[in-house]
Amino acid sequence: MIPAAFDYYRPKDLAGVLALLREHGDDARVMAGGHSLIPMMKLRMAEVPHLIDLQDVPGMSEILISDGKIRIGALVTQYEIIAHEGLAQSAPILREAAMQIADPQVRYMGTVGGNLANGDPGNDMPGLMQCLDAQFTLVGPDGERSVAAREFYEAAYLTARTDDEVLTEITISAPTGGYAYEKQKRKIGDYATAAAAVQITQSGGRCALASIAMTNLSDVPVWSQSAGSALVDTEVGGDAIKAAVAYMLDEIDPTEDNRGPVAFKRHVAGAILTRAIQRAWSRA
Amino acid sequence: MKDDVELTREDRVANLKGMGCARKRVEDARFTQGKGNYIDDINLPGMLHGDFVRSPYAHAKVVSINTEAAMALDGVIAVLTAKDLEPLSLHWMPTLAGDKQMVLADGKVLFQGQEVAFVVATDRYIAADAVELVEVEYEDLPVITDPFEALKSDIVLREDLAGQTSGAHGPRKHHNHIFTWEVGDEEATNQVMDEAEVVAEETMYYHRTHPCPLETCGSVASMDKVNGKLTVYGTFQAPHVVRTVASLLSGIEEHNIRVISPDIGGGFGNKVGVYPGYVCSIVASIVTGVPVKWVEDRMENLMSTAFARDYWMKGRISATKDGKITGLHCHVTADHGAFDACADPTKFPAGFMSVCTGSYDIPVAYLGVDGVYTNKAPGGVSYRCSFRVTEAVYFIERMIEVLAIELNMDAAELRRINFIGKDQFPYQSALGWEYDSGDYHTAWDKALKAVDYEGLRREQAERVTAFKQGETRSLMGIGLAFFTEIVGAGPVKNCDILGMGMFDSCEIRIHPTGSAIARLGTISQGQGHATTFAQILASEIGIPADSITIEEGDTDTAPYGLGTYGSRSTPVAGAATAMAGRKIRAKAQMIAAYLLEVHDDDVEFDVDRFVVKGAPERFKTMAEVAYAAYNQAIPGIEPGLEAVSYYDPPNMTYPFGAYVCVMDIDVDTGVPTIRRFYALDDCGTRINPMVIEGQIHGGLTEALAVALGQEIAYDDMGNVKTGTLMDFFLPTAWEVPNYETDHTVTPSPHHPIGAKGVGESPHVGGVPCFSNAVMDAFRAFGLRHSNMPHDHWRIWQTAQDLGLHK
């Protein structure tokens, strides 16, 4: 639990960060809240000779809401997500999800950007952002580009972000309708055994739109278009939910770990998703 | 003294904050403000830092160790291997169980995480870097993690014992076998079983777990070569024993060794044993002549220090058709890991497992235990019950439930009709114990009434009906447990550790101005000794608890004692405290009589003073007496007011309790929700109700952990699967229910103040209570038994196996 030696940098602007990344290449990593990276360094599972702290970079810590667009700076903490009243109004699923991440101490430090860039299948924000169809802004040596959350995750710890890019901002359209973030975990501070993010809009008693994503049931978050479609145009009764769950179960690929064997995880995934859909629908 | 006169007797009693007072813990000011002084807070000038190279394999030959690259690192002072320790005969060390254990790998490793080399460097970080640079070549060997397989296997785990057909506890049946321990009459028990109307059988595994104290283990050794004194600071639950062992091992005379246990951040038995880290820090300090610190990290603590349990228990219980128990048979296969490093009293290789007849009047019983070596970490002493009482109580409380199922009887009623009656105490158990006192029926009735047991059963029946009709997916479990603990080891005639009798001690000095210091042979690890022992004394000698300092843990100043574990501090050192207090009082009475110019027998002690019999206005307070003791020449009486007592308890004490847990279980996710937990404890005389309550809350929470998920799990290769707090379940406030505590008071007849010890009770009773709740929820669907830990997936699996997921 003692990390190897590293050099510590705290640049004052993004240009400084990019310059350091260019200079040290693979040997450098940015750090936001450090609550995923530092444990890995202490376990000597991540060797980071050059550690670049993002905390002093301006312009990455705001939450801006206007014209139905929500922009969240990458350095916004999970605590700030929970505390932000405007956000609770326009995208309440964010608060509901953030409340189920880690514990208060971790949430004071852990950032949205770190949670999304990390690429750990256990992180809750990636599935959530896929459900909300978020766009990620990445800034690198060649300037800025935008990648959809649904396109971002390639494998465990592998994302569309290149090593010399920084995730600066997350943009989402304010969701409408009912929502639910449902998570089963072994204890406070644990990653999900299974978690589901669901947004549903309703019109005339029938489902108009549904977006469904699940977490920690594959090496990447699983957003299932077919699961969502299975609800559309139905009254979200038992059969429709069963169909949605069946589609989702087709797409997840959990592995056995200390949380339990595959059969258990698949069963729990179905139960959690069913409850999430029911709760979201009751709020739609 | 004028003021005193105006105080009522009640006020004077209250001022003492003596026995029975919910006095706030005096330790907490420093603990809650970061002012504790733990092992890692100790920094001595010129101190070096040690760190271990540990084995990644569970069983392997060590072909070679190359320390060159590590030694070349700037700041590395030494890299010790078994070869370096061998000339000092310290490459192996004796265990407290009469076995021996490698300090550093001697040609092979026997468990993952075993100590292979000890790096010493000027800085903790350099030490960690150097560990990575030590090149060890291993040749892996077949791994055995299953004790039953171990007893059949040709693979010899302990070549060092090859050919030894007898160990510290008698004959060995196989090269991986450690001992057989038998208590009771097997023939008579078998006969009762053969003739019984009903026999219930069950095999249960009490899984391996770990106490995981907040503070890990560590030591700072400082050899002063000029005056030949060795000082060792460490996380020691038994500092005096460590001093004796250190002297025997090192050859340094005992008066030249000073062992200090500073504040200890939780022990729960984990800090009873002697670890290679202690030995290596001492050797490194002797070699380098400067202090050497070793503090393990969390993963090292979980992987390599004393685990708990790992008992495979096979039971048979017989009864009449009406449920009167006639006999009990228990066989245990005990997985001790690579070395037998339990810390049981010498004559009890399976601790007090023989209290497994529980709270019941069982005429005939037999217990057999076979200890076995496997490729797992050594230990087996620990976890809020050093002496296997948790295993015993879990076993009998499960057997009772299984018998209730077999008889189709209510499990509360089955307990009631088999309890040892109040008038049967002192009670001789079939396995040889003399229970000191108890009133089980009263406690049980009080508990069942408090939770409205009948109402709960009605609600449960309705829930089962609703479940069967598809109206709910949640089941309700009612967990019952009635436990009898056996604590306060113990009478020197049959309890010793490494030959040292398990007495304990207290030494008191009263200062001239009427305050006092008392030192004990025990050592608090969070139990609040400085608070409660001062209260015992306050009531005994009439000096306010706030004016009494309690000191423990420094072998240069404290009287010899066997330390703190097994709930023994109050039963043994607490008794010594009362007895030493009484010696003070006896001398003080003579002084008071002299001052009051009456005969010794004409004064009597009253709260905080000696009063002339029949003339309450004529008195001397204890403070006045203390002053006189130092400042006045009193004919025939030595100056000063001090006393020391070494207490050899005449018997163990037997706390008991009645617990009820109400739980809802989500059949689809396996998630249990504890709705209610009621705990009635009878620990005899209650010294401080608030401290007792704290002990109950803590012990129940650790019981919840063990019952519902906490384990040290190994894969087939002997890799520890639960080596971090991500997977090793340590509950937080969120997972913990609101405990309802209650009590009855049945004093111990042989203890000077009637107290019995309480630290382990909630754990001992809590584990079967939480577990029984889980299993009870499924009783209506045919479940007899399922093994702990009842984490989500295992509960789900139980439901799955019963066909509850359509």
Ligand SMILES: Cc1cc2nc3c(=O)[nH]c(=O)nc-3n(C[C@H](O)[C@H](O)[C@H](O)COP(=O)(O)OP(=O)(O)OC[C@H]3O[C@@H](n4cnc5c(N)ncnc54)[C@H](O)[C@@H]3O)c2cc1C
């Ligand atoms: C006890 C504990 C429990 C936890 N439980 C949960 C949980 O239940 N659910 C959950 O989702 N998370 C959980 N976490 C993780 C926590 O939320 C992390 O803080 C979060 O995942 C990462 O955020 P961070 O700011 O700490 O990232 P860091 O640790 O600083 O960084 C993580 C990774 O992302 C990279 N990175 C960070 N920011 C950027 C950026 N702006 N651009 C590019 N790359 C970047 C870093 O280089 C690093 O590789 C837990 C953590 C702990 C310690």
